[in-house]
Amino acid sequence: MLDTVLLWITKNEKRWLADLKSWLAIPSVSAQTEHDSDTRLAAEWVADRLGALGMRAQIISTPRHPCVLATTPDDLCASDAPHVLLYGHYDVQPPEPLDLWQTPPFAGEVRDGQLFARGASDDKGQVHAHIAALTAWREIDQRFPCRVTMLLEGEEEIGSPNLMAVIREHAAELRAARIVLISDSNQFAAGVPAITVGLRGLVYFQITVTAANSDLHSGLYGGAVANAANVLVDVLGKLHDAQGRVTIPGFYDDVQAVSAEEARMWKTLPFDEADYLRGLGLRATYGEAGYSTLTRQWARPTLEINGLTSGYQGPGAKTVLPCLASAKVSCRLVPNQDPRKIAAAFKAHLSGLLTQAFGAAAQIQIEELGAGSPPALTPTDSPAMRAGARALEIGFGTKPIFMRDGGSIPVVNWFKETLGLDTIMVGFGLPDDHIHAPNEKIDLANYYAGVRTVAALYDELGRVLT
Amino acid sequence: MLDTVLLWITKNEKRWLADLKSWLAIPSVSAQTEHDSDTRLAAEWVADRLGALGMRAQIISTPRHPCVLATTPDDLCASDAPHVLLYGHYDVQPPEPLDLWQTPPFAGEVRDGQLFARGASDDKGQVHAHIAALTAWREIDQRFPCRVTMLLEGEEEIGSPNLMAVIREHAAELRAARIVLISDSNQFAAGVPAITVGLRGLVYFQITVTAANSDLHSGLYGGAVANAANVLVDVLGKLHDAQGRVTIPGFYDDVQAVSAEEARMWKTLPFDEADYLRGLGLRATYGEAGYSTLTRQWARPTLEINGLTSGYQGPGAKTVLPCLASAKVSCRLVPNQDPRKIAAAFKAHLSGLLTQAFGAAAQIQIEELGAGSPPALTPTDSPAMRAGARALEIGFGTKPIFMRDGGSIPVVNWFKETLGLDTIMVGFGLPDDHIHAPNEKIDLANYYAGVRTVAALYDELGRVLT
Numbered sequence: 001m002l003d004t005v006l007l008w009i010t011k012n013e014k015r016w017l018a019d020l021k022s023w024l025a026i027p028s029v030s031a032q033t034e035h036d037s038d039t040r041l042a043a044e045w046v047a048d049r050l051g052a053l054g055m056r057a058q059i060i061s062t063p064r065h066p067c068v069l070a071t072t073p074d075d076l077c078a079s080d081a082p083h084v085l086l087y088g089h090y091d092v093q094p095p096e097p098l099d100l101w102q103t104p105p106f107a108g109e110v111r112d113g114q115l116f117a118r119g120a121s122d123d124k125g126q127v128h129a130h131i132a133a134l135t136a137w138r139e140i141d142q143r144f145p146c147r148v149t150m151l152l153e154g155e156e157e158i159g160s161p162n163l164m165a166v167i168r169e170h171a172a173e174l175r176a177a178r179i180v181l182i183s184d185s186n187q188f189a190a191g192v193p194a195i196t197v198g199l200r201g202l203v204y205f206q207i208t209v210t211a212a213n214s215d216l217h218s219g220l221y222g223g224a225v226a227n228a229a230n231v232l233v234d235v236l237g238k239l240h241d242a243q244g245r246v247t248i249p250g251f252y253d254d255v256q257a258v259s260a261e262e263a264r265m266w267k268t269l270p271f272d273e274a275d276y277l278r279g280l281g282l283r284a285t286y287g288e289a290g291y292s293t294l295t296r297q298w299a300r301p302t303l304e305i306n307g308l309t310s311g312y313q314g315p316g317a318k319t320v321l322p323c324l325a326s327a328k329v330s331c332r333l334v335p336n337q338d339p340r341k342i343a344a345a346f347k348a349h350l351s352g353l354l355t356q357a358f359g360a361a362a363q364i365q366i367e368e369l370g371a372g373s374p375p376a377l378t379p380t381d382s383p384a385m386r387a388g389a390r391a392l393e394i395g396f397g398t399k400p401i402f403m404r405d406g407g408s409i410p411v412v413n414w415f416k417e418t419l420g421l422d423t424i425m426v427g428f429g430l431p432d433d434h435i436h437a438p439n440e441k442i443d444l445a446n447y448y449a450g451v452r453t454v455a456a457l458y459d460e461l462g463r464v465l466t
Numbered sequence: 467m468l469d470t471v472l473l474w475i476t477k478n479e480k481r482w483l484a485d486l487k488s489w490l491a492i493p494s495v496s497a498q499t500e501h502d503s504d505t506r507l508a509a510e511w512v513a514d515r516l517g518a519l520g521m522r523a524q525i526i527s528t529p530r531h532p533c534v535l536a537t538t539p540d541d542l543c544a545s546d547a548p549h550v551l552l553y554g555h556y557d558v559q560p561p562e563p564l565d566l567w568q569t570p571p572f573a574g575e576v577r578d579g580q581l582f583a584r585g586a587s588d589d590k591g592q593v594h595a596h597i598a599a600l601t602a603w604r605e606i607d608q609r610f611p612c613r614v615t616m617l618l619e620g621e622e623e624i625g626s627p628n629l630m631a632v633i634r635e636h637a638a639e640l641r642a643a644r645i646v647l648i649s650d651s652n653q654f655a656a657g658v659p660a661i662t663v664g665l666r667g668l669v670y671f672q673i674t675v676t677a678a679n680s681d682l683h684s685g686l687y688g689g690a691v692a693n694a695a696n697v698l699v700d701v702l703g704k705l706h707d708a709q710g711r712v713t714i715p716g717f718y719d720d721v722q723a724v725s726a727e728e729a730r731m732w733k734t735l736p737f738d739e740a741d742y743l744r745g746l747g748l749r750a751t752y753g754e755a756g757y758s759t760l761t762r763q764w765a766r767p768t769l770e771i772n773g774l775t776s777g778y779q780g781p782g783a784k785t786v787l788p789c790l791a792s793a794k795v796s797c798r799l800v801p802n803q804d805p806r807k808i809a810a811a812f813k814a815h816l817s818g819l820l821t822q823a824f825g826a827a828a829q830i831q832i833e834e835l836g837a838g839s840p841p842a843l844t845p846t847d848s849p850a851m852r853a854g855a856r857a858l859e860i861g862f863g864t865k866p867i868f869m870r871d872g873g874s875i876p877v878v879n880w881f882k883e884t885l886g887l888d889t890i891m892v893g894f895g896l897p898d899d900h901i902h903a904p905n906e907k908i909d910l911a912n913y914y915a916g917v918r919t920v921a922a923l924y925d926e927l928g929r930v931l932t
Contacts (some may be wrong), residue, residue: 200685204783213747214566215903218770219666219873220652222798224763226752229771229793230706237703240696242823281679281725286692286827297690304688305695306786311773312794314499314560316624317670317835319796319873320772320902327695328778330785357708360753374520407685407785 001141002459006394006452008066009136013448016132017115019049020447021108023124024117030065030091030158039065039154042090042124046047046152049131053138055150062162063217065091065154069170073149076138082465083147084458085177085421087411089156092119093436100438113444120442121433127152129428129447133454145462149177156184160411167418178465179384180415181457183450185427188403189270190443193392193453195385196425198298198404199412200379201333201375203343204306207232208260208326208365209349215311216321225321226361229310232325235364239303239329243289246303246331248349251342256335256377258299265401266294298404301342302332328369332406339372375412378422387460388424395453426457467607468925472860472918473683475602479914482598483581485515486913487574488581489556489590496531496557496624505531508556508590512618513571515597519604521616526636528628530546531557531620535636538613542604548931550612550924551643551887553877554593554650555622558585560904564906573920579910584905586908588901592649592894593618595913599920615643619877622650625670625836626876633877633884644931645850646881647923649916651893654735656909659858659919661795661851662891664764664870665878667799667841669809670772673698673816674792674831681777683785692827695776698791701819701830705795709755710867712769712813717808722801724765729872732760736869746899764870767808768798771794794835798872805838839876854890861919892923 009016028042030034044064047057050070057070089366093106095118103109105118119125130150137144151174153163167174188194211226218227258266271294272379277283287296296302306329311322331342347366354364378385380402392400405425415421430451434440475482494508495501509525509532516523516536524535534556561571561584569575571584585591596616603610618641619629633640654660677692684693707713724732737760743749753762762768772795777788797808813832820830844851846868858866871891881887894916900906 078816094493176493194674202685202785204785211748214900214905216746217873217902218768218796219668219798219871220897221746221763221765222770223753223768224751224759224872225746225748229774233702233771233774234706236699240700280682280687280691282677282691283826285690286824287689293690297687300689302684302689304684304693304787305699305777306684306784306788307777307779308695308699308774308788308791310775310781311771312560312562313498313775314562314794316673317560317672317794317796318497318623318772318902319668319670321770322772322774325774326779328501328783330684330783332685358752362748405685406688406690407683 002456005136005140005455008140009132009451009455010448016128016448016451017444020115020125022129024108024119025106027095027106028091028119028154029094030155031094036065039091039103043068043154046090046293050150053131053134060166062155062166064162064169067154067163067166068150068152070150072144077144077147078320080466081145081147081462083149083177084461085174085180086130086148086150087180087182087415088150089123090127090154091154091157092124093122094158097438102439110444114441115444115447116439116441120440121429122435122440123156123184125432125447126428126450129183129450129454132451133380133458136455137458145458148458149174151193163411164414167414171418175419177419177421179461180421180423182409182412182425183427183454185425186429186431186433186447187427188401190430191398192270193396193398193400194402194403195392196405196427197380197385197402198295198335199375199409200375200406201337201339201373202330202408203333203339203346203372204328204330204369205346206326206328206367206369208324209354209362209363210324212323215323218319218321221317221321226358227321228325229322230363231354231358231362232310232327234357235350236305236327244287246301248345250345251301253269254336254338254341258295262402269294269401297406299334299338301334302331305329321460332408333375335375335377337375339374343368343372373408373413376412376416376426382422383464384422384424384461387464391453391457391460392426394456395449426450426453428453468922471602471606471921473745474606475598475917475921476914482594482914482917483910485829486581486591486594489594490574490585491572493561494557494620495560496845497560502531505557509534509620512556512606516616518601519597524631528621528632530628531631533629534616534618536616538610538615543610543613543753546932547611547613547928549643550614550927551640551646552596552614552616553646553648553881554596554616555589555619556593557620557623558588558590562611563904568905573874576910580907581910581913582905582907584906586906587895587899588906589622589650591908591913592916595649595894595916598917599924602921603924611924614924615640626837629877630796630880633880637884641885643885643887645886645927646889648875648878648889648891649893649920650875651891652895652897652899653893653912654867654869655672656896657864658736659862659864659866660869661854661858661866662871663845663868665801665841665875666767666872667805667839668796668874668876669799669805669812669838670794670796670835671812672792672794672833672835675828676790677828678789681789684785684787687787692824694791695788695827697820697824698776698793700823701816702793704794704819710753712767714811716811717767718919720802720804721767724761731868735760735869753761763872765800766801766886767800769795771795798874799841801843805840805842805863809834809838839874840879842878842882848888849930850888850890850927853930854892854923857919857923857926858892860922861915892919894919
């Protein structure tokens with residue numbers, strides 16, 4: 001049966017392309033209010049498609065952009081078909097700067113086998129692969145191999161402010177799923193399909209150092225009283241040692257070493273550091289001594305200054321002694337670091353550094369922004385993960401690798417914490433898809449292979465999860 | 467005659483206030499090009515006033531903001547009247563941050579006997595005291611007690627890039643002066659008038675650290691490549707040791723110790739550290755270990771961060787790895803430090819710190835803003851210095867003290883080096899005037915006493931210098 005489905009998918013490639021282009025033509029830019037009606041239109045577009053497939057699709061309003069929730073009626077799958085939850089998003093990043101696009105961002109032009117459009121890779125194209133695959137199953141077998149629930153949000157690119165409430169509201173229904181699927185990630189490289197099994201966690205802080213009650217003249221007061229910028233730089237400068245390691249006591253205590261098997265697999269990856277540096281305009285990498293670039297990126301925790309502001313920042317010279325200096329600082333966390341424990345250690349250490357060096361001459365405030373998110377690492381030996389690997393091999397003709405992503409996808413934690421569900425991340429993007437940048441594209445060969453992969457994945461899951 | 471002049475000054479106080487406010491209303495912010503026409507307007511305003519006084523005033527163009535040069539025609543002073551050069555500046559610091567001003571920075575509001583405006587104390591208000599005093603002499607005696615030349619520049623707050631050229635161009639004329647007067651300094655405290663005999667020098671740097679060719683996602687790249695903000699903080703954080711001493715090799719080599727006599731005089735000053743801290747909203751002073759607060763402020767060199775900017779500085783969290791981080795850093799210098807030697811040592815040390823810690827992973831650019839200025843220290847036993855002391859006693863009713871100023875007035879060195887002239891610094895500001903900060907003000911009682919002092923000073927100089 002799967003062979004017939006796959007064949008039918010290949011025969012209908014032109015149909016999928018035309019259909020995807022009509023969705024990409026709707027500029028569902030969630031960050032820009034002038035596109036609010038487009039965002040709604042994109043939600044309605046996908047709800048219509050899912051309805052046409054036989055699913056029961058509803059549009060769920062939120063204070064900003066709606067979610068689309070679609071479920072599979074009983075007559076569209078076997079009564080014992082396992083329940084799978086697909087999460088994705090139909091909103092896109094702003095297309096600006098427009099003048100850097102070779103063709104208009106919502107025109108969906110194809111050049112050299114690449115489909116160029118905002119959202120082509122992130123994430124409409126990847127969600128659409130699921131719609132195409134389910135269409136194929138419906139066409140050939142009249143029903144789906146799994147009971148599929150789709151939850152598509154319109155606010156991923158603005159931080160998913162309302163998604164958690166929607167998940168909570170529909171928890172009873174969503175909890176019936178056995179696993180979550182997300183296709184919103186990249187392959188390791190062209191020709192190297194991948195399942196993302198690890199994500200880093202995050203804690204984020206706003207730090208403010210205050211000294212005098214106003215900015216002072218650096219001549220009249222310089223040397224006599226604390227300068228908030230000097231103080232901030234002094235304490236932040238002490239958070240790393242000469243080896244690039246974070247100096248917060250206990251910071252590395254719970255860090256789980258990369259398993260021998262993962263390390264071995266990463267060594268086989270086609271990672272060309274010279275190429276990587278060229279792409280970033282850099283002459284050398286930098287980070288914690290003793291670890292490879294990929295390991296630092298995927299499996300080592302960090303402490304990064306995300307923003308600095310103090311004193312005079314305009315043109316020319318101003319001889320001011322800033323009374324205020326602030327920084328945004330965040331830590332990426334890896335298994336098994338606990339965001340709560342790290343946040344507490346961070347605050348205690350930084351406050352201690354200030355008091356030790358400056359006594360009562362300056363004050364520091366450290367506020368945590370957001371609740372933090374824990375790191376995630378999914379075991380690779382579960383039946384669902386093995387099903388994902390087989391599906392990718394069927395879709396792409398190549399055994400996939402298991403890799404990690406250095407970023408954080410908060411919704412993965414929300415599904416785990418709220419619904420108790422693990423997530424499988426099977427993505428079809430490529431690192432050079434220019435997501436969040438001008439000339440976003442998806443490689444059409446990857447997209448079609450993605451449709452076949454998803455068709456096989458539902459088939460595999462339908463068998464192994466029962 | 468002086469008594470009549472002083473009486474007339476006191477009777478006309480309202481007139482001086484209204485006139486000063488109309489000058490302060492012109493936002494002559496030299497650092498901001500959008501105010502270039504205002505800066506020109508402020509120059510024209512004062513040239514008009516000096517012309518109305520009977521002086522010959524000309525506006526001298528420079529590549530940026532003009533100078534105003536006004537001379538006293540023969541019929542406006544005795545033929546043997548000594549020639550005195552007054553230097554001042556009509557430009558002001560940027561008023562930002564605007565939201566911290568209680569009333570608009572150019573409105574010139576009076577509250578509790580204080581006139582609030584950018585430039586009220588630094589330096590329009592103090593220059594205006596000279597205009598008022600000369601007006602009084604003209605009114606009562608039809609002429610000035612000295613042959614006064616005024617040189618007012620519009621670039622003091624941006625490091626006087628063109629003043630030296632103007633001085634050189636007019637050197638023959640300016641060299642005829644016997645002494646330079648500057649009113650651009652503070653009293654020691656309210657009720658403690660002072661002559662400033664020492665100034666610190668200054669070198670100022672713009673520092674830029676660059677890493678990747680664009681800001682990066684802190685999840686995808688964090689830990690793998692250099693973060694420009696981390697790099698900047700690391701190298702700047704190494705510029706002080708735990709004792710608050712600057713770590714640049716050779717930084718203190720040429721520092722001259724305070725003489726026993728100066729040290730003794732400073733100990734007698736009514737310096738109440740608790741009061742000083744209360745005024746600044748601080749709980750403790752901070753600085754180089756082993757020196758008193760006044761000594762650190764007047765006679766020890768510093769290294770201060772005047773501004774910091776990098777990455778995301780808006781509300782909330784953005785997980786960005788900044789590719790650019792910049793800082794403004796300046797050093798105050800004391801006798802006998804050489805700005806050229808210190809600037810070279812600063813650049814070499816900072817570049818070395820970056821290369822040592824980060825190799826080729828990030829780049830640093832260090833640009834010197836302005837030419838730097840050397841420190842100055844004037845002997846206290848000259849006739850002109852004694853005349854200044856008597857004038858202050860007449861204007862304020864209290865014997866003045868000799869003190870230093872931690873700030874820098876580069877022109878003092880230029881007058882000495884180019885024209886061979888000593889400078890007497892008689893200022894009417896107070897330490898809490900908030901110059902270079904929001905809510906700059908001048909105490910009107912001090913301003914009026916300043917007008918009387920200047921009237922007496924020209925009278926004294928007219929006698930002792932002939």
